[in-house]
Amino acid sequence: MTRDCEEIKSLLGAWLDGELGASEAAEVRLHLQGCASCLGEKARLEKLQSSLKSVLEAKASQLAFEPFWAGVRQRIAEERPWHARLIDWARAVLSPPRLAWAIPAVIIILLAGLSLEQFFPGWRWALNRSNLAAVESIDGHGFNVALLRESKTKTTVIWLFENHEGEEETSAEPVSGGPAF
Amino acid sequence: MEISEWDLIQKCQKGDVTAYEELAAKYYRRVFMVVLGMLHHQEDAMEVAQETFYRAFKNINRFKGGSSFYTWLYRIAVNLAIDFQRRQKRGVMDFKENMDEVIVETERLGSDPYREVRDRELGERLLAAIDQLTPDHKAVIVMRAVEGLSYKEIGRTLGCSEGTVMSRLHYARKKLQEKLGSYL
Amino acid sequence: MKAKRKLPRSLFRAALLFSLWLALLPAPLGAAEKGQPGVQVKIGTILATNQADCSDSQLSKMKQQLEVIKYRCYHLVKEESQKASWLANAVFEIPGGRSLVVMPQEYRNNRISLKVRLLEGEKPIVDTTVRVPNRGNFLLGGPAHEGGVLILSISAATQ
Ligand SMILES: [Zn+2]
Numbered sequence: 001m002t003r004d005c006e007e008i009k010s011l012l013g014a015w016l017d018g019e020l021g022a023s024e025a026a027e028v029r030l031h032l033q034g035c036a037s038c039l040g041e042k043a044r045l046e047k048l049q050s051s052l053k054s055v056l057e058a059k060a061s062q063l064a065f066e067p068f069w070a071g072v073r074q075r076i077a078e079e080r081p082w083h084a085r086l087i088d089w090a091r092a093v094l095s096p097p098r099l100a101w102a103i104p105a106v107i108i109i110l111l112a113g114l115s116l117e118q119f120f121p122g123w124r125w126a127l128n129r130s131n132l133a134a135v136e137s138i139d140g141h142g143f144n145v146a147l148l149r150e151s152k153t154k155t156t157v158i159w160l161f162e163n164h165e166g167e168e169e170t171s172a173e174p175v176s177g178g179p180a181f
Numbered sequence: 182m183e184i185s186e187w188d189l190i191q192k193c194q195k196g197d198v199t200a201y202e203e204l205a206a207k208y209y210r211r212v213f214m215v216v217l218g219m220l221h222h223q224e225d226a227m228e229v230a231q232e233t234f235y236r237a238f239k240n241i242n243r244f245k246g247g248s249s250f251y252t253w254l255y256r257i258a259v260n261l262a263i264d265f266q267r268r269q270k271r272g273v274m275d276f277k278e279n280m281d282e283v284i285v286e287t288e289r290l291g292s293d294p295y296r297e298v299r300d301r302e303l304g305e306r307l308l309a310a311i312d313q314l315t316p317d318h319k320a321v322i323v324m325r326a327v328e329g330l331s332y333k334e335i336g337r338t339l340g341c342s343e344g345t346v347m348s349r350l351h352y353a354r355k356k357l358q359e360k361l362g363s364y365l
Numbered sequence: 366m367k368a369k370r371k372l373p374r375s376l377f378r379a380a381l382l383f384s385l386w387l388a389l390l391p392a393p394l395g396a397a398e399k400g401q402p403g404v405q406v407k408i409g410t411i412l413a414t415n416q417a418d419c420s421d422s423q424l425s426k427m428k429q430q431l432e433v434i435k436y437r438c439y440h441l442v443k444e445e446s447q448k449a450s451w452l453a454n455a456v457f458e459i460p461g462g463r464s465l466v467v468m469p470q471e472y473r474n475n476r477i478s479l480k481v482r483l484l485e486g487e488k489p490i491v492d493t494t495v496r497v498p499n500r501g502n503f504l505l506g507g508p509a510h511e512g513g514v515l516i517l518s519i520s521a522a523t524q
Contacts, residue, residue, distance in 0.1 A: 013354050014347055017325065019332050044365040048307070048357060052326040055304025056214040059223075067452065067470050067480065068209050068231065069202060070494055074478070075235035076198060133503035134476070136494040143490060143507070153429040160491055160507030224451060228471075 003027065009041050016045055070136065132156060186250055193241045201241075205234050208251055211327075212258045218323035219262040221312040229265050233258040256338045259324065263316040263339075303364045310360040318353040321346055403450045404469040404477055407520045408457045410443040413506070414513030427518060434506065434516065442515075448524070461510050462486055465517060475499050477521045483508070497521050 003011075008031045014020050015028045032038055133156040138145050144161040192200035212233055217226035237244075237254055244253055311319055320339055324330050332343040332350075339346070358365060411424065413436035423441045424431065431439050442460055449455035449469050457465040463485050470478040476496040483490045483505065495503050502520035509515075 010351065013351055014332075017332070017350070019343075019347065044358060045354060047303075047365050048354060048361075049326045051300065051303050052218065052307055052311070052322070055301075055308060056218050056323075056327060058304070059217055060210040060214040063210060063213055063227075065206050065209060067468070068213075068227065069205055070478065070480075071227070071231040071471055072205060072234040072238075073198065073202075074473070074496075075231065076201075076238055078474075133498065133501055134496045135503075136478070136496060137492075139492040141489050141491060145491065148433065150433050153433055154501070155430040155433045156495070156503040157434060158491070158493055158495075158503070158505045159434075160505075227452070 003031070005031075005035060005038055008032075008035070008038050012038065012042055012045055016042065016049070074136070187246065190241065190244060190246070190250060193238065194244075198238075201234075201238050204250065208254055209234065211251065212254055214327050215255055215323055216258050216262045218308070218311065218327060219259070219316070219319045220265065221308050225265065229261050230258065233261055236261070252334075255324075255328065259320050259338055263320055266316040266319075303361065306361055306364055307357065310357050313360070314353055314356060318349055318356070321349045322353045322357070325350060402524050403448050404472075405446060405522045405524055406449045406455050406457075406467050406469070406479075407444070407446040407518075407522075408459075408465060408467075409441060409518040409520075410459055411516040411518065412440045412442050412510060412513050413516050414438045414440075416512070430502075430504065430518075431516070434504070436513070438513075439516070459483070459517065460515065461508065463490075463508065463515075465519075467519065467521075469521065470494070472499075472523055477523065479519065479521055481505070481519060483517075495519075499523055 008028055011020060011024060011028055015025055020028065032042060132149060132154055135147055135149075135156060135158065138147065138158060140160060146157075146159040146161065148157040148159065149155070150157075186204070189200045189204050193204065209230065213226060213230045216230045216233070217223065220226045220229060233254065237257055244250065311322060314322070317339065321335055324335050324338065330338075332346040335346045336343050409427075411427075411431070413431075413434065415437045417438060419438040419440070420428075421440050423444075424439050445457050447455045447457065449467060451469055451471070453468065455467045457467065459465050463483060466482045466484065468480040470480055472478070476498055478494065478496045480492075480494050482492050485508070490508065491505070493505070497503055497520070500520070500522045502518050504516055504518055506516035507514055
């Protein structure tokens, strides 16, 4: 039994996908050897497939991991119990920087438990909570960094202490001129 | 020493988010591709892809290693993307929105600029054309093109038979060819 | 709720429909604010010094916030507002050859997630991601400038 072009064309997709049985596949292959019209159809189907893949690849390659992960982590953080979040947070903030050549010192000053609000949602400042900015991450690139969150005045401050000694070891004390919080 | 994927998964099952970050870094682009193919809109795709990773983490204890982790992930992604479209029901996309991108990009083209512009344009038109298919048709066309999945695997993901996958693919390709006409 | 009872029926019905629509939004996906065209980002650059007491009337709204930092004098040097698209950078020029790059990342639970980078020339000084309440702000301070320090008030509002 031989099939006409329309029938062959309707099988081409599945044939390209490798989903036809052996005898049908052989029939398609044979037909393609002598039919320009069906060969053209095959080329179009292939192009459809490859263009879709390449346009999506191109778009996905522009997506940076950091902002993507930030969204995932935020969703996870909102669901996890506070103690688990505290551990994660501490790990993220206190872990040594990944770049071996830099020795940035990051000091986080948590004043009077003000920032605890972040980890105890709804605790004590439930009414003000939505008005206080939440800091997810800070990288001081070699500067010392302090974080202050004051719920009464709805203030979140990230403070950079310039490290005048340049690449010197961690200067634990903030350089003079910093705020007296 | 490279930590195997299964080790990472077991860490995740104990609640280790850092281990999960490694897994996410490995797969986020592939998941994003599948979802973007189905949703067209970058922001929607980002939202659904992030939600995919969130749900996978939340349910990671259910992952027993029967399939690859990525297979498990994209099954979640595809189903969330279908779900998302049913909720969303956006209006039909306007081609022009994407055409601007095509024009901007012409500045950094390679050896055969005409061909590249055409291919790029084809890509954008293709995405716009896919956007007009039904969620189920989108899913089959994207899964096949991006992941090269077998009909059996696609059927498992969508909960339908191989025959259904075949006929949906056939229909979707036909529709796309009609819409793209001379671009192919 | 008392006020509502006096509203005309049509308005009440509209409100009901609106809240129904709200309830039917794809909340599980967190897509609470789809179709937001962008974010209005405002940067106020404030010079804080200790030479003498002073007050800048333009900063009266921020008085309480600034008091937390305890300098003697605050002066608004510059204020700039830009419309930033989601996942796109908005660049602000900051005195002293610095620049601030702000990228609104997402909007969830009435908060705007901002990725912020402060640069001195080409050199990054700080990278931070902060979730600011819609129409809220946070302060970024510390860089030395003209005998004092700069404090940036970074605020964001969806449009
Ligand atoms: Zn033929």
